[in-house]
Amino acid sequence: MAYRIVFFDIDGTLVNEEKEIPADTLEAVRRLKDSGVEPVIATGRAPYFIKPLAEALGIDSYVCLNGALVVYKGDMLYKQPLSPETIAALVETSGRHGHSLVFEGADAYFANSENHPFVTDSVNSLKVEHPGYDPEFWRGNEIYQIFLHCEAEDEPLYEELLDRLRLIRWHPYAMDVLPPGSSKAKGIEAMLNLLGMKPEEAVAFGDGLNDKEMLELAGLGIAMGNSTPELLPYADYVTADVNDGGICKGLVYAGLLDGIC
Structure with a gap:
């Protein structure tokens, strides 16, 4: 063919x-x-x-x-956006562990922390403009992907959420958070x-x-x-x-x- x-x-x-x-x-x-x-x-x-x-x-x-x-x-x-309920659970879990998130919408992206070194390092590797700062961006916008910033040793902290999301590591300090499937x-x-x-x-x-x-x-x-x-x-x-x-x-x-x- x-x-x-x-x-x-x-x-x-x-x-x-x-x-x-x-x-x-x-x-x-x-x-x-x-x-x-x-x-x-x-x-x-x-x-x-x-x-x-x-x-x-x-x-x-x-x-x-x-x-x-x-x-x-x-x-x-x-x-296929992430559900608000899933994002809320991730925000709560990552907040407990001090891990920064970056929310990616269709037209813009924003971090829920300012000048976090893990965010700076991972975004610099992409050679793109850094995200703005808006911890509440996810509440009023469809979010299709999230950067979760943590090291590999911290991944087990998110096992309880794996029935609602998918994680793929792309940087030593960052993972993509995707809708399930x-x-x-x-x-x-x-x-x-x-x-x-x-x-x-x-x-x-x-x-x-x-x-x-x-x-x-x-x-x-x-x-x-x-x-x-x-x-x-x-x-x-x-x-x-x-x-x-x-x-x-x-x-x-x-x-x-x-x-x-």
């Missing part, structure tokens, strides 16, 4: 550690579009974090916030259903633990050469490093580009 759509993670996949898009990646995505295959961003990031990158790549469809918000050509087609794969399924496509017609590229479900779902799941080792068992193919033509080489392997990268 021919592949008709390709889903790309951002950090460590489309961009390198400096959060720059390698020139060969830009060219590979351009050639992919010219061939008539649809490129889509699939990321844990919020929409307001990806606009410059999406514009540089000429991509206007994305699965954001680890599948909780899906937009196709500018139109929202799927959303949420994943990039779930958002991708919503988009494929809209387009009348089957998962077997999709290719997915990723490098982190939040990519495993979409690599399993896609007809061809490709892990970057710089992937976390825990992701590799879920991939059908491991391409080169993001800085060594990994996207281009993966697309050539998939039969979607011709030539040598």
Whole structure:
């Protein structure tokens, strides 16, 4: 079956550690579009974090916030916010343990602490604007994802909430808090259903633990050469490093580009 759509993670996949898009990646995505295959961003990031990158790549469809918000050509087609009751329980538990939260809405994000070192360190790693301060932001807005700031040794403190939310660590000081069952794969399924496509017609590229479900779902799941080792068992193919033509080489392997990268 021919592949008709390709889903790309951002950090460590489309961009390198400096959060720059390698020139060969830009060219590979351009050639992919010219061939008539649809490129889509699939990321844990919020929409307001990806606009410059999406514009540089000429991509206007994305699965954001680890599948909780899906937009196709500018139109929202799927959303899965966290329930207020779940957020309230998390606010209470994290408050007891002195752990800072960052609430991510569709258009903005805010922290419930000011100048917390864990927040500063984790957000700096993304090279994006820091969140504002509004501890009550979650009460009047739909929240699709939360950053929970704690170290790995503190994760057991949240076991009592795992029937109501999902936790994925992405930084030594931070975890994503997602709605239960949420994943990039779930958002991708919503988009494929809209387009009348089957998962077997999709290719997915990723490098982190939040990519495993979409690599399993896609007809061809490709892990970057710089992937976390825990992701590799879920991939059908491991391409080169993001800085060594990994996207281009993966697309050539998939039969979607011709030539040598």
